[in-house]
Amino acid sequence: MAKHSESFVCQDCGAVYRKWQGRCDACGSWNHIQEETAAPAVPKGLSAGKGKALNFTGLNARPESVARAQTGMSEFDRVLGGGLVPGSAILIGGDPGIGKSTLLLQASAQIARRGIPTLYVSGEEAVGQIGMRAQRLGLADAPVQLASANSLRDILAGIEANLPKQGGPAVIVIDSIQTIFADNIESAPGTVNQVRACSQELIRLAKRSQASVFLVGHVTKDGQIAGPRVVEHMVDTVLYFEGERGHQFRILRAVKNRFGATDEIGVFSMTDGGLSEVSNPSALFLGGAEEAGKVTPMSGAAVLAGMEGTRPLLVEIQALVSPSPLATPRRTVVGWDSGRLAMVLAVLDTRCGLRFAGCDVYLNVAGGLRVVEPAADLAVAAALLSALADSPAPERTVFFGEISLAGEVRPVSQAESRLKEAAKLGFQQAVMPNGLKSKVKGIKAIELIRLHELVELFPQARQASRRAGRQGSGSQGDWGEE
Ligand code: TYD
Ligand code: MG
Numbered sequence: 001m002a003k004h005s006e007s008f009v010c011q012d013c014g015a016v017y018r019k020w021q022g023r024c025d026a027c028g029s030w031n032h033i034q035e036e037t038a039a040p041a042v043p044k045g046l047s048a049g050k051g052k053a054l055n056f057t058g059l060n061a062r063p064e065s066v067a068r069a070q071t072g073m074s075e076f077d078r079v080l081g082g083g084l085v086p087g088s089a090i091l092i093g094g095d096p097g098i099g100k101s102t103l104l105l106q107a108s109a110q111i112a113r114r115g116i117p118t119l120y121v122s123g124e125e126a127v128g129q130i131g132m133r134a135q136r137l138g139l140a141d142a143p144v145q146l147a148s149a150n151s152l153r154d155i156l157a158g159i160e161a162n163l164p165k166q167g168g169p170a171v172i173v174i175d176s177i178q179t180i181f182a183d184n185i186e187s188a189p190g191t192v193n194q195v196r197a198c199s200q201e202l203i204r205l206a207k208r209s210q211a212s213v214f215l216v217g218h219v220t221k222d223g224q225i226a227g228p229r230v231v232e233h234m235v236d237t238v239l240y241f242e243g244e245r246g247h248q249f250r251i252l253r254a255v256k257n258r259f260g261a262t263d264e265i266g267v268f269s270m271t272d273g274g275l276s277e278v279s280n281p282s283a284l285f286l287g288g289a290e291e292a293g294k295v296t297p298m299s300g301a302a303v304l305a306g307m308e309g310t311r312p313l314l315v316e317i318q319a320l321v322s323p324s325p326l327a328t329p330r331r332t333v334v335g336w337d338s339g340r341l342a343m344v345l346a347v348l349d350t351r352c353g354l355r356f357a358g359c360d361v362y363l364n365v366a367g368g369l370r371v372v373e374p375a376a377d378l379a380v381a382a383a384l385l386s387a388l389a390d391s392p393a394p395e396r397t398v399f400f401g402e403i404s405l406a407g408e409v410r411p412v413s414q415a416e417s418r419l420k421e422a423a424k425l426g427f428q429q430a431v432m433p434n435g436l437k438s439k440v441k442g443i444k445a446i447e448l449i450r451l452h453e454l455v456e457l458f459p460q461a462r463q464a465s466r467r468a469g470r471q472g473s474g475s476q477g478d479w480g481e482e
Helices: 074-079 100-113 127-136 152-162 192-209 228-232 338-352 376-389 415-424 452-456 460-471
Strands: 006-010 033-037 089-094 118-122 145-148 171-175 212-218 237-242 249-257 265-271 274-277 301-308 311-323 331-334 359-365 397-399 429-433 444-448
Touching: 006 192, 033 192, 074 249, 074 265, 089 100, 089 192, 100 118, 100 127, 100 171, 100 212, 100 274, 118 127, 118 152, 127 145, 145 152, 152 192, 171 192, 192 212, 192 228, 301 376, 301 415, 311 376, 311 415, 331 338, 338 359, 338 376, 338 452, 359 376, 376 397, 376 429, 376 452, 376 460, 415 429
Parallel strands: 089 212, 089 237, 118 145, 118 171, 171 212, 301 397, 331 359, 397 429, 429 444
Antiparallel strands: 006 033, 237 249, 249 265, 265 274, 301 311, 311 359
């Protein structure tokens, strides 16, 4: 019998300690270390000579042609890299209640309707509950095989018995990995030990049977509900389903993908009838202005011609600058990196002489999207300038470009796709970095070398900055004048 010993495992990253401690040295999180019974270690004395000799091949080895199964939801397929690869394991993470079960139920129904055997195992909801939801979504006729179970042993036996005997593609959904337990491990469901062991078995099943396995995992943004992080290393593909609460838009994002590109996104909108695909997301993220020029331009808004993976996406960036009564003015950011905002403000201050020191600054990305690419810098700067000057940005204009600490506007990738998307949605001008050599019919390029030149597009900004400087505390000095 292997000796079981107590150990302390970080519920966030799975690091193991012999003694309890408050902070995990490996991932830096606090209060996530819990006592667990360690899984028996690998037995010692594994000697050479007993294994089967491996067949090594050259790098030119090709797999037998991989036929990807389409889910029938094109947004989903794109994020997967063009469909489901047989024998792959996919983790779908996201906040509780964001719509993971809904997404997978809809995808399962579509897959099953195409004649691929589909098994859906829920550890959270009863079969009747899921049936009711399926009925409401108009999916009740799809030949999905549904079961409700928590014991890994039962689940494995059930799946083995219901997989097609002659092999071939199949899809298995486990909702969620945190509710499944292996009865040979003492810890409670949802602990790192359990999640790791159950995932391992299910992934092994995927490789053995050539079925594609979806594992659902609840993960909050701050990592409060743990476990699935350790699964990320084990699976082939990690997708995150995200969206701001209160917004109806949901974004499926590939974080890791052994069979496709990461940074690819799929956009959905949550409606009464479940998730519907959004094939033209630009129109959706343009704030109130569905198409350029339809709505009276307002101050404090600039449209970013952004990219998400291979896909161009126009997003409205909104800023509000107001005099602050506080000694340390407020900086509030939704949908962008607050460190990056601090940098753009500092560059506007130091390199262009525009003071935001006495002002509260609020920044928001419309529609609940999270923008990560540096090309957003220029659009953010434009929104800030427009808010400060209280004058709208130039009409029918998009912005993109990275801002360097020296106050230069630096080139970014895929300019042509960005411009084409802008032209498609009726924009006529693009404020962008110099020297990109991308020309698109119908779009006038305003090429910038330094951030100064952007300030010239907002003539009232300098005056407003000087006014704010006089009203604020004396410590703000008299920037503005150059
Ligand atoms: P769910 O898929 O159960 O979330 P998860 O599995 O990620 O925990 O989604 C639950 C939320 O979705 C719930 O708050 C209600 C909403 N919803 C709709 O708005 N419309 C629908 O048709 C469905 C099925 C759910
Ligand atoms: Mg669920």
